[in-house]
Structures are given as structure tokens and as C-alpha cells.
Amino acid sequence: xxxxxxxxxxxxxxxxxxxxxxxxxxxxxxxxxxxxxGCVVARSAEVKALGVPMxxxxxxxxxxxxxxxxxxxxxxxxxxGDLSSRVxxxxxxxxxxxxxxxxxxxxxxxxxxxxxxxxxxxxxIRHRVKQWVGVPVSxxxxxxxxxxxxxxxxxxxxxxxxxxxxxxxxTRKNIDDLLARIEVREVWGVGRKTAMxxxxxxxxxxxxxxxxxxxxxxxxxxxxxxxxxxxLRGESCxxxxxxxxxxxxxxxxxxxxxxxxxxxxxxxxxxAYKGRAAxxxxxxHSVAGRVGIWLETNRHGLQDAQxxxxxxxxxxxxxxxxxxxxxxxxxxxxxxYKDGFRxxxxxxxxxxxxxxxxxxxxxxxxxxxxxxxARTALMDTLDRVNAxxxxxxxxxxxxxxxxxxxxxxxxGTMTPAYTTRWSELAIxxxxxxxxKKASAMT
DNA sequence: TCTGGGGTCCTAGGACCC
DNA sequence: TCTGGGGTCCTAGGACCC
Numbered sequence: 001x002x003x004x005x006x007x008x009x010x011x012x013x014x015x016x017x018x019x020x021x022x023x024x025x026x027x028x029x030x031x032x033x034x035x036x037x038g039c040v041v042a043r044s045a046e047v048k049a050l051g052v053p054m055x056x057x058x059x060x061x062x063x064x065x066x067x068x069x070x071x072x073x074x075x076x077x078x079x080x081g082d083l084s085s086r087v088x089x090x091x092x093x094x095x096x097x098x099x100x101x102x103x104x105x106x107x108x109x110x111x112x113x114x115x116x117x118x119x120x121x122x123x124x125i126r127h128r129v130k131q132w133v134g135v136p137v138s139x140x141x142x143x144x145x146x147x148x149x150x151x152x153x154x155x156x157x158x159x160x161x162x163x164x165x166x167x168x169x170x171t172r173k174n175i176d177d178l179l180a181r182i183e184v185r186e187v188w189g190v191g192r193k194t195a196m197x198x199x200x201x202x203x204x205x206x207x208x209x210x211x212x213x214x215x216x217x218x219x220x221x222x223x224x225x226x227x228x229x230x231x232l233r234g235e236s237c238x239x240x241x242x243x244x245x246x247x248x249x250x251x252x253x254x255x256x257x258x259x260x261x262x263x264x265x266x267x268x269x270x271x272a273y274k275g276r277a278a279x280x281x282x283x284x285h286s287v288a289g290r291v292g293i294w295l296e297t298n299r300h301g302l303q304d305a306q307x308x309x310x311x312x313x314x315x316x317x318x319x320x321x322x323x324x325x326x327x328x329x330x331x332x333x334x335x336x337y338k339d340g341f342r343x344x345x346x347x348x349x350x351x352x353x354x355x356x357x358x359x360x361x362x363x364x365x366x367x368x369x370x371x372x373x374a375r376t377a378l379m380d381t382l383d384r385v386n387a388x389x390x391x392x393x394x395x396x397x398x399x400x401x402x403x404x405x406x407x408x409x410x411x412g413t414m415t416p417a418y419t420t421r422w423s424e425l426a427i428x429x430x431x432x433x434x435x436k437k438a439s440a441m442t
Numbered sequence: 443t444c445t446g447g448g449g450t451c452c453t454a455g456g457a458c459c460c
Numbered sequence: 461t462c463t464g465g466g467g468t469c470c471t472a473g474g475a476c477c478c
Contacts, residue, residue, distance in 0.1 A: 013460095034464035041460095041464070057463040075464085102460050191458050222470060224458090251466055300463055347465090410462095 003236055004110040004118060004141065004168060007148035008091055008125060011136045011156065013104035014042035017083050018073050020134040021418045021426045030071040033058055036255050036410045037074055074411035082419045086133045094125055099240040107145070107240050122164030141166035145238040146231035149188045150206060154178055179232075180207035189228045194221065206232065246284045246353065252277040253347025256407040259298070263337045266295065266346055269407045270329045273348045278322040279383050281350055287318035289352030291328040295336065296345040309336035318354055321375060322382065325350065 010016055014032035019025045029046035033039065039057045040047075047070060052061060064070065084103045092098045095108035110116055122139035129137050140152025147167055155165035158178070167175055184206055185195040203209050209217075210232040218226030227237040252273040260266055270293060281288060294310035311332040319325060329348050416424035 036462090036464070038463055055463085059462045105460080189458070193457060222457090224470070247467075249467075253465065255464065298463090345464095 001111065001114070002168075003143050004114070005143070005145060005148050005240070006095070006108040006110060006118065006122065006139055006141045007101075007105060007152045008108065008129075008137050008139050009105040009152060010087060010129075011138060012042055012044055013084075013135070014073075014075060014080055015044045016135040017076075017080050018415060020083065021415070025071065028071060029068050030073065032073050032075050033413075034075060036257060037072075037412055038255065041075065072413055074414040076415050076417070078417045078420050079415065083133060083135065087129055087135065087137070090129050090132055091125065093128075094121060097240065097242055099242055100244070107148070109240055110141075118166045119164055119169060122166065123162070126163050137163070139164045141168060143168065143234050144231040144236045145240065146188050146228055147234070150179070150182065150186065153182065153186050176207055176210075179210060180205050182206045184209050187228060187232070189224055194225070197221070246286055246355075247280075248353055250277050250280050250288075250350040250353070251347060252280075253294075253345065254407075254409055255345045256343070257410045258406045259342045259344055260346075260407050261340075261342065263333065265407055266337065266343060267330055267333055268405070269346050270333060270348055271326050273346070274326045274329050275322055275382075277348050277350050278320060278325050278379075279386065281325075281353070282320050282379060282383060285356045286353045287320045287356050288315065288325065288350035289318045289354065290314050290350075291325055291332065292349035292351055293329050293332045293336075294347050294349075295333075295343055297341050298344045304342055305340070307338060307341045309338075311336045312349070312351060318352075320356060321379065 015030055018030065018032065027046070028044070029050065030044045031040045031047055031052070032042040034041045037058055039055050040052060040061070041054070043052055043054070050064060050068060052064065058072065061070075065072070080103060087104075088098070088100050088106055091106050091108060095110055096112055097109035099107040099109075101107055110118060110121070118141050122141065125139055126137055129135060138152055138155045140148040140150065140155050141164075142148040142151050151165040151167050155161045155163050158181075170178075182205060183195075184190055184198055184203060185192070187206055187209060190198070190209075198204075198209065203212060209229060212229055214226050214229040214233075217229050230237050254269070254273065256269070260269070274291075290312050292310060292312035294308070296308050297306050298304045299306070299308075313328045313332050315324065315328055416426075418424060418426050
């Protein structure tokens with residue numbers, strides 16, 4: 001039976017989230033910035049029209065900002081995460097099977113409902129998400145996992161589709177004509193490097209790639225690319241995953257707000273990052289067998305002496321205890337830290353993740369903290385407090401409370417946690433005030 | 443100076459995604 | 461002066477073994 005897969009995604013997701021509580025921003029050029037207000041991670045249509053590329057460093061667009069009165073917002077992941085779950089919940093009402101693919105994208109599987117008019121359903125989805133959550137979405141439909149991504153692209157970029165494109169309603173020739181007008185770079189799995197290699201081979205449009213020999217492509221590129229070509233031809237190779245498998249690794253890293261020189265400050269940042277990573281670990285009920293850390297100097301400033309060390313250490317026994325994980329991270333830092341470098345970023349990794357409760361017992365030495373109810377209760381309290389009062393409220397080590405935290409992240413223009421804190425709930429009459437304040441910040 | 447072949451496992455790095 | 465963060469998968473190459 002022919003599959004019928006829809007891909008729904010939110011247009012300019014972070015920008016659209018900011019607009020939900022600031023309708024005065026509709027039609028104005030706005031961007032959302034990465035952590036540390038470093039570079040552009042989301043652009044409104046007005047900003048895209050100005051030719052601002054994704055990832056442009058914020059300081060490089062100051063002239064453009066002045067000239068076009070572009071408004072900028074620090075990223076507010078609490079808000080985006082909350083609106084994302086609301087969108088996903090609404091989408092889940094429309095189809096029996098759903099794969100949440102990213103913070104702003106979801107696949108819906110309509111294969112079990114072959115009679116359903118999917119163009120009409122797509123419009124119903126758009127209407128309901130806009131009305132219930134307040135953000136605009138686009139819908140693409142096709143017979144494999146790769147095709148709805150392209151259909152979605154068509155729905156967004158080519159006029160006349162009104163935000164919904166179902167390839168299932170088109171003739172083969174129709175589809176091929178559409179694909180001949182899309183650059184191969186738009187295909188899921190074709191990145192910058194592969195696109196360049198393909199271009200050298202004369203494969204420029206999606207239609208070119210579709211007509212290439214999958215086996216040859218597989219030999220020259222990879223098995224992944226071969227599957228992609230087959231999917232373009234309508235042969236289903238990539239399944240949807242309804243139950244997200246637990247993560248195989250957990251990372252927490254940050255660029256520093258200001259460069260850091262000392263081991264003590266690096267250790268302090270690693271403690272904070274490890275606390276966050278361990279929280280994620282406990283959230284998915286896993287334990288880690290190995291801990292890794294890395295340091296970075298400024299890769300962009302080549303006048304700086306460069307040093308990018310990393311180290312990983314095994315734990316005596318798999319654990320989810322912040323204190324034990326942190327201890328290993330600090331030991332790893334001791335191994336690689338060198339004096340005299342201007343460090344700009346650090347990160348921690350949790351590796352060799354396993355299910356809590358099924359790991360091998362240790363014959364000698366330490367047992368897992370899961371056997372220690374007091375320890376487990378402490379970790380649980382830690383997670384609850386931080387969930388309620390904000391990240392970093394409660395930590396394992398007093399070192400986290402040292403001041404000033406020069407390494408701490410910059411976020412100059414963050415909007416309130418409108419939906420997750422009573423104290424920051426939007427107040428209608430305050431809208432004008434907020435508007436003026438944000439305008440002044442550019 | 444000459445210097446096998448095949449298999450497995452692990453790691454680092456690349457490419458990609460959002 | 462100021463350039464994000466968190467993931468996955470695949471491949472090549474080295475170490476090691478027989």
C-alpha cells in the first residue's frame with residue numbers, strides 16, 4: 001500500500017513564537033539570536049528578503065539593523081519548548097501515528113486513512129494550530145519520508161499552494177516539473193559539501209538526483225545517499241520512529257560570555273554544565289559509563305594561540321549522580337588544562353549510556369547510586385527545584401555560587417517566560433510598554 | 443634490503459540535521 | 461570587541477590478533 005506521510009513544520013519557528021505575545025511585531029523585520037547573542041538563528045520573512053543568511057554573526061549586521069530597524073531577541077528556549085509541545089499536541093489529534101522530528105517539525109502518518117482528503121486536512125491543521133497556539137505552519141505530503149520534506153518546501157516557497165502541498169494529488173510529470181525547479185541542496189541529507197560534489201557531476205536539481213543511478217550514487221557517496229535517491233523515486237527506505245529511542249550521548253556546552261584563563265573558572269563552568277547534562281540523563285532514566293570534556297580557544301581569532309584538547313574518563317561504575325559525574329569531569333580537566341590560553345568555550349559529554357537498573361553489578365568497588373535511596377532522593381529534589389525555579393537555582397557544589405561568573409552567558413534582549421511562569425504572564429495593557437522597551441534595545 | 447593477509451574493534455573526524 | 465548548541469550516522473584508518 002502506498003504510504004501517505006505528512007510533514008508539518010512551523011514557519012520561522014522562534015520568530016513566530018516571539019510574535020505570539022507581541023502581535024505588534026507582525027510584518028516587522030525581526031531575528032532571534034543564538035546563545036550569547038552570537039549569531040542569527042531565526043529570521044522573519046522580512047529579514048530573509050534582505051538577504052541575511054542563517055548563522056550570520058550579529059555584530060556583522062549592525063549597519064543593516066540600523067538601516068532597516070531590525071528587532072533582535074535573545075533566544076528564549078523555555079518559551080519555544082513550551083509552544084513546541086502545544087503545537088505537537090494539536091498535530092497529534094489529526095493522525096494515529098506521529099513522529100516528532102525536531103522542536104518545530106512533526107511527521108504524521110495517514111497511511112491507515114486512504115480515503116482522507118489530505119489537502120483539506122492540511123488546511124484544517126493550519127487553521128487549528130494558528131487558532132489554538134498562534135503560530136503559522138506549512139504542510140507537505142508524499143509517499144516516503146524524504147518526499148514530504150520537499151513537498152513542504154514547495155508549499156512554502158512556490159506561490160499558489162496556500163501552505164499545503166500533497167504530491168499524491170499530482171501527476172508524475174507534474175511532480176518532475178516541480179522537482180526540476182528545486183536545487184538539490186534542499187533534499188534531506190544533501191548538505192553543502194555533497195551538493196558541491198554533485199554539482200561537479202552535473203547533478204544540480206532534485207530531478208537530476210532522482211534520475212541518477214542509486215547504486216552508482218551509493219558507491220561514490222554513501223549508503224545514506226543511495227537510500228535518499230531511492231526515496232525520491234518513491235521507494236520507501238526510511239521508517240518513521242514513533243517512540244523516540246533514548247539518547248546515546250548527552251552534551252552540554254557553552255561559549256563563555258567573556259574569555260576565561262584559569263583552571264578554577266573552567267572547573268566552575270564544567271560543574272554547571274555537568275549539572276545540566278546529569279539532569280537530562282536522569283530525565284531519560286539512564287546512567288553514564290564514561291564522562292568526556294573538551295575546551296576550546298577562539299577558532300575565529302587565528303592570532304590567538306590555539307588549543308583544543310579533550311579527554312574522556314571511565315567511571316568506576318555507571319552512575320547518574322551529579323557529584324560523581326562532576327568529579328570525573330574535574331579529573332579530566334586536570335589532565336588537559338594548560339596555563340596561558342584564552343579559553344572561549346567548554347563542554348561536557350556523557351557517554352556509554354545505559355538503562356538505569358539493568359547494568360551489570362560490580363564485583364568490587366562502588367555500586368551504583370540507585371541502591372542508595374538518600375542519594376536518589378537528593379538528585380530528585382535537585383531536578384524538581386531547578387525545574388520549578390529555573391536552571392542553576394540549586395547546585396551540588398558551592399563553587400557554583402562564586403561571583404562574578406565571567407563565563408556566564410550573555411542574553412541582552414530576552415522576552416519573558418510568558419507561558420511557564422505566573423509572574424511573567426503577558427498583561428494586555430503592558431503590550432505598548434514592552435514594545436517601546438524592545439524598540440529601544442536595538 | 444627484503445617485509446602476508448584477513449578479520450575485528452575502536453576512535454577520530456566528517457557530514458549532516460535542526 | 462563581539463562568530464550557537466545538541467544530536468545522529470558513516471567511514472577511514474590504526475591497533476591488534478592469528
